[in-house]
Amino acid sequence: MIPYGRQDISKDDIDAVISTLTSDYLTQGPAVPAFEAAVAEYCGARHAVAVNSATSALHIACMALGVGPGDIVWTSPITFVASANCALYCGADVDFVDIDEHTWNMCPEKLGKKLEQAKLTGRLPKAVIPVHLCGQSCDMAAISALAREYGFKIIEDASHAIGAEYASAPVGNCAHSDIVVFSFHPVKIITTAEGGLCTTNDAALAQSMQLLRSHGITRDSNLMTHQPDGPWYYQQVSLGLNYRMTDLQAALGLSQMSRLRQFVMRRREIAARYDHKLRNSGLQLPTLIDQAVSSWHLYVIRVNPDIRLKVFEGLRKADIGVNVHYIPVPSQPYYRSLGHDASLYPSAMNYYEQAISIPVYASMTNENVDYVVDQILRLLEENR
Ligand SMILES: *Cc1c(COP(=O)(O)O)cnc(C)c1O
Numbered sequence: 510m511i512p513y514g515r516q517d518i519s520k521d522d523i524d525a526v527i528s529t530l531t532s533d534y535l536t537q538g539p540a541v542p543a544f545e546a547a548v549a550e551y552c553g554a555r556h557a558v559a560v561n562s563a564t565s566a567l568h569i570a571c572m573a574l575g576v577g578p579g580d581i582v583w584t585s586p587i588t589f590v591a592s593a594n595c596a597l598y599c600g601a602d603v604d605f606v607d608i609d610e611h612t613w614n615m616c617p618e619k620l621g622k623k624l625e626q627a628k629l630t631g632r633l634p635k636a637v638i639p640v641h642l643c644g645q646s647c648d649m650a651a652i653s654a655l656a657r658e659y660g661f662k663i664i665e666d667a668s669h670a671i672g673a674e675y676a677s678a679p680v681g682n683c684a685h686s687d688i689v690v691f692s693f694h695p696v697k698i699i700t701t702a703e704g705g706l707c708t709t710n711d712a713a714l715a716q717s718m719q720l721l722r723s724h725g726i727t728r729d730s731n732l733m734t735h736q737p738d739g740p741w742y743y744q745q746v747s748l749g750l751n752y753r754m755t756d757l758q759a760a761l762g763l764s765q766m767s768r769l770r771q772f773v774m775r776r777r778e779i780a781a782r783y784d785h786k787l788r789n790s791g792l793q794l795p796t797l798i799d800q801a802v803s804s805w806h807l808y809v810i811r812v813n814p815d816i817r818l819k820v821f822e823g824l825r826k827a828d829i830g831v832n833v834h835y836i837p838v839p840s841q842p843y844y845r846s847l848g849h850d851a852s853l854y855p856s857a858m859n860y861y862e863q864a865i866s867i868p869v870y871a872s873m874t875n876e877n878v879d880y881v882v883d884q885i886l887r888l889l890e891e892n893r
Pocket of ligand 1: 561562563564565588589591592640666668669691692693694703704705
């Protein structure tokens with residue numbers, strides 16, 4: 510079976526985890542800050558806060574930005590549910606901005622129109638969470654210009670996009686946002702098994718997120734309300750959670766970071782091979798904006814909705830682990846129960862009827878790619 514995505518674990522990765530496993534610290538040791546420093550440096554961000562998942566990262570990012578009851582957070586309908594759930598965890602409401610037909614990311618024009626409307630009704634968002642679908646950055650210059658005009662915060666959900674670039678700089682540098690979130694789930698670009706991380710250039714936000722990931726507890730006397738009672742002393746100064754990443758995970762992450770460039774380079778080669786071999790297939794292939802260099806977490810093809818199911822089933826039967834990313838969040842029963850209506854997002858629904866994620870991962874061979882292409886072309890021919 511050729512999966513749609515899979516991790517790449519080397520001897521060095523295994524050695525790194527074993528050496529941490531036999532060290533003094535399985536958690537709250539030196540590996541977490543070392544991993545954070547490596548990601549911050551790679552991205553060109555001032556601060557990095559590692560946590561146990563991107564879901565947790567999104568949650569503490571919302572909390573640190575003060576998202577709460579009475580607030581509203583906007584995101585893309587074409588994303589994993591976690592991009593929207595984080596606002597609900599904070600007691601805020603969620604709304605969605607339809608996607609662009611070509612990039613499949615949140616459409617800045619539709620965002621602008623929705624903001625104009627929201628201003629009239631007094632329901633402007635506290636925060637907007639653009640999602641870099643498949644590893645392609647959203648049009649962040651346009652979105653951040655709107656943030657300045659309408660006064661909302663930006664959390665980039667870059668779960669797919671570590672190693673990607675926007676405007677000739679790494680995604681994660683927070684040049685156009687308050688916080689950027691990465692995921693290190695095994696299907697993503699690099700892995701810590703489970704794991705996530707927030708980057709920010711704002712020292713106060715970083716400090717707030719460091720507290721939130723560990724119960725709101727600090728051992729830093731500068732953050733305490735009075736001098737420590739003694740060397741044992743810590744203070745809880747806010748209501749946090751236990752969202753810490755372990756040192757085992759961070760050791761794996763640090764080791765994986767040394768191959769990030771290599772992973773993304775291979776993913777780009779695979780995407781270029783698909784682009785070339787499928788260019789005359791009649792399928793809608795991924796379209797990149799000028800400023801974006803994708804990390805290619807996913808390669809999505811859009812197939813005529815009349816034959817999408819047949820092609821999907823045919824590929825699965827040919828031992829190709831295709832998938833669909835994503836089911837529009839407002840169409841999920843839970844979101845429907847909150848009053849959401851997916852038909853308000855026609856471009857997202859249109860995309861959902863056509864999308865198939867085909868395999869792309871760093872250890873995928875050219876023979877694997879060619880086999881996938883041959884099977885797609887065969888199924889298109891058979892279902893003409
Ligand atoms: C994977 C993913 C998440 C959640 O990541 P976890 O690390 O599994 O919590 C959030 N948003 C998007 C867009 C994702 O793809």
